[in-house]
Amino acid sequence: MNFVYVSPSFPKNFYQFCDCLKEKGVTVLAIGDTPYHQLSEELKNAVDDYYQVFSMENYDEMVKAMGYFIFHYGHIDWLESNNEYWLEQDARLRTDFNITTGIHTDHIEDIKCKSKMKKFYEEAGVKTARYHLTTTLEEGLKFIKEVGYPVVVKPDNGVGAAKTYKISSDEELKAFYLEDHPTQYIMEEFVNGLIISYDGIANLEKDVIFETSHVFPNPIMDVVNDASSMYYYSLREIPYDLKLAGKACVKTFYTAGRCFHMEFFRLLEDKEGLGKKGDIIGLEVNLRTPGGYTPDMMNFANDINVYDIYADMVVKGESEYNHHRPYHCVYCGRRDYLHYQHTHNEVMEKYQFDLLMAERMPDILSGAMGNFTYTARFETMDEVNAFVDFVLG
DSSP: OEEEEESTTSSGGGHHHHHHHHHTTOEEEEEESSOGGGSOHHHHHHOSEEEEOSOTTOHHHHHHHHHHHHHHHOSOOEEEOOOGGGHHHHHHHHHHTTOOSSOOGGGHHHHHBHHHHHHHHHHHTOOBOOEEEOOOHHHHHHHHHHHOSOEEEEESBOSTTTTOEEEOSHHHHHHHHHSOOSSOEEEEEOOOEEEEEEEEEEOTTOOEEEEEEEEESSOHHHHHHHTOOEEEEEOSSOOHHHHHHHHHHHHHTTOTTEEEEEEEEEESSOBTTTBOTTOEEEEEEESSOOSTTHHHHHHHHHTSOHHHHHHHHHHHSOOOOOOOOOOEEEEEEEOTTSOOSSOHHHHHHHTTTTEEEEEEOOHHHHHHHOSEEEEEEESSHHHHHHHHHHHHO
């Protein structure tokens, strides 16, 4: 089996996908723009061959890399990056080189455009916020008349919470339409809800072979726009209604043979036309691993190797692992410009036996994840909350 892994050196933890695949006998072929001598020894040992391109944005270079691999190793069975940024290019390469595992170009808009996700949620029986694809101020005002202020606007095809913000008045709405927007925006009714995710891995039959859940108390939109501290944590038990909604969405979206990160709201108050307090509402589906070091958090919380589970999925379509979740894993991201009550050394000393990671986040990810990060695990939510208060207070 030949597996092409795209951009294996970023994020730095993703080399482990290659490592686990190779351990199971897969021929792992990697494409990246990092010079070979700059690759970590772990990554060098995790791949059978590496093709350096000058720019992964240059599709012709990517085609040449694929041609090289096919000439030397034969047909490619899988191609993946597990990275939101490369989803479209991954799909194009699969289509052009007849790689049947994975998403192809004819489906890419369905998983990249937030407006097109709505029909899949509907098929799954999961409600979503009412929306409007922005055109004119007059049409926007009609939508406001239906749902009221505030509303949230964001690129219909966009990554994370970039250029996502809230509009709360006619003045702000008019200002939005006066701006030049180079891409299509979607406008949605504001949902006062706690963001909770359903994350995991599905095999080619869309059976969930690994599942977990994370809670995001401060929305990423606010973290990015306000450049504030952020934190999130995993749950030891997946709520039953979330599991039902998540598995239903796995069956309707293009999840075959993929990692997934599905975001939902749990309503914090009744919302006319949408649902009652406590209801699950669909927000967004990402058909890749959760961002940052979340895959490692999954490992810490569950005492497993999620990279190995992914490799099992590729090789045999199933995986055996301990389904017991002994810990909550919590991530805190500090901002360089903010002053915190407790110093780095105080955090390290107090939580020396609980901390699993403490390091700077790459600048490209710091907008959503913070500049310096602490990851720890605990058995109880009381301990999680105390940790968050100490680190971010």
